[in-house]
Amino acid sequence: MADRLSGKTAIITGAASGMGRATAELFAREGATVALTDVNDDAGKEAIAEITAAGGEAEYWHLDVSDEAAIESVFTDIVGRFGKLDVLVNCAGVIGPDKPTHEVSEEEFDALFAVDVKGVFFCTKHAVPHMIANGKGSIVNFSSIYGLIGNDEFTPYHVAKGAVTMQTRQDAAMYGKHNIRVNSVHPSTVLTPLVEGVAAAYPGGLPAYEEMMTTNQSLRRLGRPDDVAYGVLYLASDESGWVTGVTLPIDGGYTAR
Numbered sequence: 471m472a473d474r475l476s477g478k479t480a481i482i483t484g485a486a487s488g489m490g491r492a493t494a495e496l497f498a499r500e501g502a503t504v505a506l507t508d509v510n511d512d513a514g515k516e517a518i519a520e521i522t523a524a525g526g527e528a529e530y531w532h533l534d535v536s537d538e539a540a541i542e543s544v545f546t547d548i549v550g551r552f553g554k555l556d557v558l559v560n561c562a563g564v565i566g567p568d569k570p571t572h573e574v575s576e577e578e579f580d581a582l583f584a585v586d587v588k589g590v591f592f593c594t595k596h597a598v599p600h601m602i603a604n605g606k607g608s609i610v611n612f613s614s615i616y617g618l619i620g621n622d623e624f625t626p627y628h629v630a631k632g633a634v635t636m637q638t639r640q641d642a643a644m645y646g647k648h649n650i651r652v653n654s655v656h657p658s659t660v661l662t663p664l665v666e667g668v669a670a671a672y673p674g675g676l677p678a679y680e681e682m683m684t685t686n687q688s689l690r691r692l693g694r695p696d697d698v699a700y701g702v703l704y705l706a707s708d709e710s711g712w713v714t715g716v717t718l719p720i721d722g723g724y725t726a727r
Contacts, residue, residue: 474707476501479552481545483535483593484562486513488662489612492695493559493702498526500703502557505548507533535562535589538596545596555600557706560590560611560634566626574626586630590637594652598645606649610705611638613654615721635717642715651714653705658721659683660693688723 480497484490486508497504498521506528508514514530521528529551531544549555566582567574590611601607616624617631638654645652659665669679684690701720704710719725 472500474500474703474709475557478556478706479503479505479548479554480557480559480706481505481507481548481555481593481597482559482561483507483533483589484612485559486510486517488664489657489660489695489698490559490561491517492699493561494528495521495524495526496696496699496703497557497706498528499524500707502527502706503552504528505552506530507535507544508562509534535560535593536584538588538592541592542596545593545600549600554604555597556604556607558593558597558601558607558609559702559706560593560609562589563612565624566630568624570625579626582626582630583633586627587633587637590634594637594641598648598650601645601650602648607645607651608706608710609641609650609652610702611652611654613638613656613717615656615658615719615724617654618656618717618719618725638717639715646714651705651710653710653714653716653718655698655701655705656717656719656721656725657693657698658687658719658724660695660698662695665692684722686724686727687721688726691722693720693722 480502482490482494485494485506494504494506506514511532518528518530533544563586567578611634613634614631616628617635638652642652669676672679680692698720
């Protein structure tokens with residue numbers, strides 16, 4: 471166990487798998503008390519078992535981030551259980567339909583925004599009062615390189631992540647007076663379980679998929695969940711105490727080219 475987050479309480483949404491789970495595991499190793507939330511209860515409870523077996527302190531709550539009332543209730547319960555809230559990591563998200571604007575239905579658009587945009591909005595809304603009461607806080611939003619640049623796929627996802635990028639900047643501007651910092655991370659393709667499945671089905675398997683997906687990167691490998699989790703750790707910790715409103719690409723140099 472290390473101590474970069476010693477004494478801090480953190481809520482992480484979308485924490486049952488992928489980058490959310492890697493972040494939760496790292497936070498626990500660094501001394502935080504971690505509240506994992508997700509809709510995948512089996513995976514969430516499995517994550518808790520592994521974290522506690524390794525000596526970390528963590529509990530799991532079922533949470534659909536598109537449900538504002540549930541967020542308010544769960545966050546109140548977490549703060550009641552642990553006493554305060556220092557860190558919120560908004561990781562929960564979905565990718566949505568791979569369609570251009572003129573083919574996207576209102577229902578598809580709304581379903582994506584309910585999670586990726588309103589989820590960040592709702593969670594921030596109901597975390598901030600607890601952080602104001604705490605006298606400080608750090609919020610880290612998961613955006614994407616697709617919240618910084620455009621290309622020819624997943625149009626609604628780009629638009630949603632662009633909204634998260636702007637929410638980050640606006641909240642950083644608004645809440646600094648309360649000593650609440652708000653930053654975002656912007657990964658490119660990361661080997662989460664979902665991506666591993668896509669890579670396995672790609673002709674030539676993972677090596678061919680990795681070569682194809684990293685053509686525009688300076689570092690020619692796919693990211694690993696811990697690559698992103700360590701960036702989130704820095705932004706959550708007091709080491710970044712003078713950092714707010716930052717949009718941090720963790721992308722192997724994709725957006726540098």
